[in-house]
Amino acid sequence: MTESSRPSDPAEGGRPLRRDAALNRERILHAAREIFGQQGLGVTLDEVARHAGVGVGTVYRRFPTKEALIRALFAQDLRIRQEAADRALAHPDPWRGLVDFLTEMSADLAENRGLHEVLMLGAHTSGPIDSARGGMLPFLEALIRRAQESGDLRPEVTPADIPVLQHMVYAAAQFTRGQQPDTWRRYLEILLNGLRRRPGDPSLVTPSLSNAMVERAMGITRAEETPPRTTKSVPHES
Template identity: 70%
Template structure:
């Protein structure tokens, strides 16, 4: 990468891009979404450039590092996940709201390997991404609380169970090696049947992971407290 490409990127910042530059940026983001989704975050900017059909210099002018591209792609995606959670909380039926969020979130993670790595594994983290990741937890806790208070979700279930569930569903999708990317839908139906409270069901005998263990495994860094 040359000093010229760095300078161009800095000069573009804070002002509207020309139409051709804006189209290139969108093409790069779309290509990154597709290739990160299929192959994860191990791909290079050269890989993204080839997939987008642009020169690698064009990618570097818009995104001087892979971390900058990851931030641009996934910060917005994480914001959309919070919007889904807010919509689920507004559902008057606590169980339906819980299922709505769980299906949407786990489906995205199962079908998008890059998003899975950003949310579940702390890959290519940044302060805005950390805040967005951490911001999902209160929504999940409230969805669980509402569904349990309505008597529809097993009382032993905790929010820390859901990162494990997301990993399980993602593993099911990867197991098919692209043959059945939708297979997670079958297994979430099985899981939801197990999560739903029924009077005849025996209690779960194995405790869930602690929040500290989940945060350690997921690579969470708590955002600094606001002053």
């Protein structure tokens, strides 16, 4: 996953870790970020330990399950995404702010298979991760609203379009990886040109997906959407 601009919180159970334990935790997170980014989330904790150069027991003491490790990495990635959104919202040019945000996010996803699987495919899901992924929606709504109010972004564009476009850029990155790894930037430029509003452009005919449809495609399941369990009645023996 993406390298954080801040160190992770070296504490467990509210107590600071010893220096050697904190260093081991950072080493594990760094190794996991690299190997998940290269190979995806199918990597085991044993493989993470080998990549980090620490014993398997050390990994399991810091992260008893792979879900706990993924949550720690994703928390860092989400913080980076939120910081990027804040910078974009503060940019004096609404269109430039949106472009910067989409370009930074595209770069992260294009170069990081594990992050793509968590964000876009629901390959590893849990309540906290689903809530965090869904929590980016207000940032997208604000960025899109600003760019539309400034007259730079097509009025038909919705927040639900953005994850689909990001998935398209990731597919381009995978398709060209063995030839020219940065070619995905060309296709992002083409998409951005299509998003920009210009006088005389015909309106988009096909409607966008709803936010709920995109969340289902991304594997996000809201607690209230979980169907209740039904129990079969068992006839009493006479």
